[in-house]
Amino acid sequence: xxxxxxxxxxxxxxxxxxxxxxxxxxxxxxxxxxxxxxxxxxxxxxxxxxxxxxxxxxxxxxxxxxxxxxxxxxxxxxxxxxxxxxxxxxxxxxxxxxxxxxxxxxxxxxxxxxxxxxxxxxxxxxxxxxxxxxxxxxxxxxxxxxxxxxxxxxxxxxxxxxxxxxxxxxxxxxxxxxxxxxxxxxxxxxxxxxxxxxxxxxxxxxxxxxxxxxxxxxxxxx
Amino acid sequence: xxxxxxxxxxxxxxxxxxxxxxxxxxxxxxxxxxxxxxxxxxxxxxxxxxxxxxxxxxxxxxxxxxxxxxxxxxxxxxxxxxxxxxxxxxxxxxxxxxxxxxxxxxxxxxxxxxxxxxxxxxxxxxxxxxxxxxxxxxxxxxxxxxxxxxxxxxxxxxxxxxxxxxxxxxxxxxxxxxxxxxxxxxxxxxxxxxxxxxxxxxxxxxxxxxxxxxxxxxxxxxxxxxxxxxxxxxxxxxxxxxxxxxxxxxxxxxxxxxxxxxxxxxxxxxxxxxxxxxxxxxxxxxxxxxxxxxxxxxxxxxxxxxxxxxxxxxxxxxxxxxxxxxxxxxxxxxxxxxxxxxxxxxxxxxxxxxxxxxxxxxxxxxxxxxxxxxxxxxxxxxxxxxxxxxxxxxxxxxxxxxxxxxxxxxxxxxxxxxxxxxxxxxxxxxxxxxxxxxxxxxxxxxxxxxxxxxxxxxxxxxxxxxxxxxxxxxxxxxxxxxxxxxxxxxxxxxxxxxxxxxxxxxxxxxxxxxxxxxxxxxxxxxxxxxxxxxxxxxxxxxxxxxxxxxxxxxxxxxxxxxxxxxxxxxxxxxxxxxxxxxxxxxxxxxxxxxxxxxxxxxxxxx
Numbered sequence: 131x132x133x134x135x136x137x138x139x140x141x142x143x144x145x146x147x148x149x150x151x152x153x154x155x156x157x158x159x160x161x162x163x164x165x166x167x168x169x170x171x172x173x174x175x176x177x178x179x180x181x182x183x184x185x186x187x188x189x190x191x192x193x194x195x196x197x198x199x200x201x202x203x204x205x206x207x208x209x210x211x212x213x214x215x216x217x218x219x220x221x222x223x224x225x226x227x228x229x230x231x232x233x234x235x236x237x238x239x240x241x242x243x244x245x246x247x248x249x250x251x252x253x254x255x256x257x258x259x260x261x262x263x264x265x266x267x268x269x270x271x272x273x274x275x276x277x278x279x280x281x282x283x284x285x286x287x288x289x290x291x292x293x294x295x296x297x298x299x300x301x302x303x304x305x306x307x308x309x310x311x312x313x314x315x316x317x318x319x320x321x322x323x324x325x326x327x328x329x330x331x332x333x334x335x336x337x338x339x340x341x342x343x344x345x346x347x348x349x350x351x352x
Numbered sequence: 353x354x355x356x357x358x359x360x361x362x363x364x365x366x367x368x369x370x371x372x373x374x375x376x377x378x379x380x381x382x383x384x385x386x387x388x389x390x391x392x393x394x395x396x397x398x399x400x401x402x403x404x405x406x407x408x409x410x411x412x413x414x415x416x417x418x419x420x421x422x423x424x425x426x427x428x429x430x431x432x433x434x435x436x437x438x439x440x441x442x443x444x445x446x447x448x449x450x451x452x453x454x455x456x457x458x459x460x461x462x463x464x465x466x467x468x469x470x471x472x473x474x475x476x477x478x479x480x481x482x483x484x485x486x487x488x489x490x491x492x493x494x495x496x497x498x499x500x501x502x503x504x505x506x507x508x509x510x511x512x513x514x515x516x517x518x519x520x521x522x523x524x525x526x527x528x529x530x531x532x533x534x535x536x537x538x539x540x541x542x543x544x545x546x547x548x549x550x551x552x553x554x555x556x557x558x559x560x561x562x563x564x565x566x567x568x569x570x571x572x573x574x575x576x577x578x579x580x581x582x583x584x585x586x587x588x589x590x591x592x593x594x595x596x597x598x599x600x601x602x603x604x605x606x607x608x609x610x611x612x613x614x615x616x617x618x619x620x621x622x623x624x625x626x627x628x629x630x631x632x633x634x635x636x637x638x639x640x641x642x643x644x645x646x647x648x649x650x651x652x653x654x655x656x657x658x659x660x661x662x663x664x665x666x667x668x669x670x671x672x673x674x675x676x677x678x679x680x681x682x683x684x685x686x687x688x689x690x691x692x693x694x695x696x697x698x699x700x701x702x703x704x705x706x707x708x709x710x711x712x713x714x715x716x717x718x719x720x721x722x723x724x725x726x727x728x729x730x731x732x733x734x735x736x737x738x739x740x741x742x743x744x745x746x747x748x749x750x751x752x753x754x755x756x757x758x759x760x761x762x763x764x765x766x767x768x769x770x771x772x773x774x775x776x777x778x779x780x781x782x783x784x785x786x787x788x789x790x791x792x793x794x795x796x797x798x799x800x801x802x803x804x805x806x807x808x809x810x811x812x813x814x815x816x817x818x819x820x821x822x823x824x825x826x827x828x829x830x831x832x833x834x835x836x837x838x839x840x841x842x843x844x845x846x847x848x849x850x851x852x853x854x855x856x857x858x859x860x861x862x863x864x865x866x867x868x869x870x871x872x873x874x875x876x877x878x879x880x881x882x883x884x885x886x887x888x889x890x891x892x893x894x895x896x897x898x899x900x901x902x903x904x905x906x907x908x909x910x911x912x913x914x915x916x917x918x919x920x921x922x923x924x925x926x927x928x929x930x931x932x933x934x935x936x937x938x939x940x941x942x943x944x945x946x947x948x949x950x951x952x953x954x955x956x957x958x
Contacts, residue, residue: 231513234439241434241538246612264935266870266945275945276869288616288932289623294540295655 238296247293259285414578414586422570424535425599427547427560429608430643430821434538435547436561436653441534442516444487444507444527448500451476451526459523479524486518487511498527510534535561537653542612545666546604546645546766546819549653558665559653560602560819563765567823570599600831601824605641610634613936614646617929618912622648625917625924628892631668631798632929633911634937635806637900639835640815642764643908643937645669645799670768672795673894673915676880677732679791681850682804683741684729686752689846692743695726695853698957705735710783712738715879715922727955729853730860732877734790741789749788750777755841756804757814758796763836764817772796792880798896802911805875805898808854809906812847813838855903856953865927868901868935870945875899875910875930882916892916897926901934902946910934 242248262285265276397403427436458473474482477495484494487508497507507527511519516529535550548559556562573596578589585591614632622630627648634644647667651659687693701723704713714733721727728736741749753759759774773795775784784793799817807814816836823831842850854874858866866873877897884891896913900906910933912926937943 228517231440231517235512235514237434238439238536238538241437244433245539246542246609247540250612264869264939268945288613288620291541291612291615291619291650292652294538294542295652295658296536296538296540 242294242296245294247291250287250290251293254287257283259283260287261285411578414580414589416577416579416585418575418577420573420575420594420596421533422572422596423533423598424554424570425568425824426601427564427568428601428603429543429606429611430604431607432603433608435543435604435606435608436535436537438533438535440513441510441532442513442519442529443509443532444483444511444516444519445530446498446505446507447503447526447528448498448505449503449526451498451524452501454525457523457525459521476524479522479527482522483507483519483524483527486515486522535653539608539612540654541650541652542608542615543604543606544650544653545647545664546606546611547653548767549651549656558767560604560765562767564602564820567602568599570826571597573597598826600826603821603824605636605643605818605821606645607643607940610937610940611644611646614644614933615648615650617933618646618648621912621914621917621926621929625895625914625919627917628915629667629671630912630914631671632913632933633668633799633802633909634933635802635817635909635911637806637809637906637909639818640803640806640810640838641818641821645819665768666766667915668798668913669762669764669766670770670797671915672770672772672797673882673896673913674794674880675791675796675801676878676894676896677734677790678801678804678876678878678896678898679794680729680732680737680789681808681854681876682752682756683737683744683749683789684725684853685808685842685846685850686744686749687725687740688849689752689842690744690748693725693740695724695849695856695953696957697725697740699723699725699728699736699739701728701733701736701739703735705738707738707742707786708782710786712786722957724954724957726853726856726953727860729876730856730953730955732857737790738786742786746777746780746785750774752841753788753794755814755839756807757800757839758794758804762797762799762803762817764799765819769799770797772800791878795883798911798913801878801896801913802898802909805854805900805911806909807841808847808850809900809909810838810847811844812840812842814841851900851903851906852951852953854900855951856955858899859950859952860955865925866897866899866930868931868938871901871934871938871943872903872946872948872950873899873901873930873934874903874906877926879921879924892918893921893924895921895924895926897930899930899934901938902943903951904946904948907941907943908934908937910937 259281261278261281263277263279265274265278267274398406402408424438426434426438428434454476456473456475457479458471460469461472462468463470480494480498481491484491487494489508494507497505510532519527519529533554535554537544537547537549539547544559546559548561548563549557550561551557556565556568561568573594575594576592578586580586614634618630618632621627621632630648632644632646633642635641636643645666645668647663649659649663651663656664684693684695687697688695699722701718701721703717703719704711706712712734714731714735716731723733723736725736725740728740744752753774759772761769761771763769775794777785780788780793787793803814803817806817815838818833818835820833822833825831851874854876855872856874857876858864858873866875875898878895880894881890882892882894883889892915894913894915895917896911898909898911900909910930912929912933914924914926917924
């Protein structure tokens with residue numbers, strides 16, 4: 131405000147300013163006829179303005195520079211860590227996918243092993259036979275009811291039901307002109323060691339972004 | 353334009369020159385303004401007003417919507433064993449035209465000795481040989497399928513993710529693994545007819561898969577993002593993800609181990625008697641929960657095609673047979689409920705009974721006997737049952753049968769359930785009006801017959817057979833399926849009287865087969881002539897036994913039905929099978945042995 135005020139005051143008193151100054155102030159105007167008009171718009175007389183005490187401008191520049199450098203460094207660090215995090219995220223997502231697959235096949239193995247058909251087969255392989263007679267012990271009276279007899283090795287169980295048909299050869303597709311001899315022996319194939327992972331094909335496998343912002347390339351015509 | 357300045361240079365004053373220059377400047381200015389205006393107008397048209405929906409078109413071109421498929425829910429048994437689940441499998445496909453373009457390819461491999469990553473180059477044929485090895489296929493087959501001009505062909509179908517990983521690591525150009533979801537049934541034929549199956553396109557065709565399809569099916573999600581022409585996702589563009597909601601897990605009331613045992617027993621009975629089929633049902637008496645529902649020759653949902661078409665489905669709910677003598681307990685219960693008899697009511701039963709012009713005899717020869725109602729039931733006498741039952745009006749008995757659930761679907765959530773065949777009492781012919789009293793001239797599913805005994809076991813309240821315990825949503829919340837309200841058919845006192853008579857069948861008969869050591873049991877045999885499949889006359893028999901235990905407070909009902917056993921019908925018994933199955937059920941569920949003495953209602957009176 132004070133600056134503006136200082137600029138305004140001379141304009142107010144401009145009428146009393148001498149005409150002489152006009153050429154000095156406006157040396158570029160060649161035509162003297164314009165001088166009286168211009169004379170009214172004189173500038174204020176120059177006077178000393180007491181500036182407030184200030185810090186050394188050099189230190190200010192240094193501080194500003196350092197602030198900018200620091201800010202840029204921070205931005206850089208954040209940016210690096212974010213993008214590094216994204217790479218890690220993508221890597222972890224791929225790892226998760228792999229683990230999901232391994233987990234799935236393990237769960238399937240467990241389910242197959244839990245199936246009663248499999249349990250019966252395993253038990254018979256161990257030489258176990260079903261109990262032909264049963265009895266109960268009443269712990270209060272210490273009485274045995276029923277007529278339990280030791281099982282004999284030749285006790286026949288009920289008929290055995292076939293196990294589930296999973297991971298068995300799948301019939302070739304009917305509508306296929308060149309039906310391949312399809313066979314799946316997936317369960318027999320041992321798991322690959324994870325170290326063998328080749329990075330290039332893995333990218334093809336992960337069309338999903340999985341929440342990350344670094345995209346895996348999409349397969350065309352997939 | 354170029355001449356003007358020279359002209360003016362020759363004969364124009366400075367002022368004229370000035371004027372000319374100013375005019376030109378103005379013209380130039382106006383022209384520039386016009387050009388700018390056109391540009392600005394175009395800009396506003398395109399950017400501001402978007403005439404022609406360019407922005408939308410561009411966004412549409414960039415926008416990629418990726419479907420996030422929802423996983424179909426699992427079907428598990430009451431103890432959480434998986435009966436059906438969806439897993440990821442892969443088809444290994446080839447773009448023959450792409451493969452034909454390359455001679456060799458390279459991939460980075462880890463050197464097993466040094467651990468360094470090295471770049472290895474192979475020819476396509478070497479790659480295909482490696483592929484054949486990984487897939488455990490013949491190299492010639494792989495080569496044949498991979499050679500050609502088509503842009504799509506299968507190399508192998510339905511391989512596990514582990515194999516797919518190996519295939520991907522080979523990095524052969526033109527070989528693409530394709531993820532597919534596959535439904536697997538780890539228990540195979542155990543519970544197969546209950547679980548059902550899907551067709552190749554994932555449409556449910558049978559069992560719980562069909563009836564609970566709505567719950568099992570999830571809601572597909574989608575991810576919308578923007579991608580450049582090269583398929584790379586634009587990182588700064590918004591990515592909208594609507595997550596998929598997986599289907600619900602359906603928990604059945606079935607106990608996998610008992611289901612297996614019951615199926616074994618059913619198969620055993622079928623094979624032992626060379627019967628058409630056998631069915632065993634285990635019901636929890638107080639809740640109506642189906643613990644096991646076993647059919648002989650159950651199909652394996654993993655490979656339905658291997659089973660005969662007639663075996664697809666569950667005969668326990670879809671086949672109707674004449675129940676025979678098991679119906680006598682309905683007659684007795686109706687008589688007691690109506691106050692027309694008690695278990696100790698006395699009947700002078702002749703060797704053969706002639707009533708309403710119809711003759712009835714029994715399966716064993718006897719003279720005129722002084723029988724109690726319990727004695728008539730114990731030895732399953734048709735004559736006595738007709739004598740006692742004829743006190744009921746036809747309408748009365750018909751109504752009791754309806755209340756016991758004959759002639760209507762039980763409502764079990766399985767497709768293809770039959771309501772049975774029960775003609776209206778007004779249409780019963782001269783003989784049928786008596787034969788219905790001992791279970792001929794009426795047809796029921798094995799499940800319906802078992803539910804009649806569940807009614808007796810559950811103090812006269814008939815429940816709806818429950819096959820589903822709960823639904824588990826994708827977010828983990830569990831919806832328990834509420835017990836459907838029952839139908840009170842007879843009073844608890846009547847049910848108790850009926851149970852005493854059923855126990856009399858076990859304790860008072862001369863031919864003591866039924867015996868589960870430690871437990872009081874009760875039940876009723878049934879033998880009926882099976883109507884021929886062509887509808888003319890009869891062909892063979894239906895042999896059944898429905899029983900319950902422990903009689904102190906019945907917990908389980910086991911119903912066994914064997915259709916058309918071969919050989920002499922008098923040698924056929926379901927008693928031993930009942931002992932095995934009921935024994936297994938009681939022991940598996942830690943049911944304490946009976947502590948009260950068995951009921952032995954007198955067969956004769958003095």
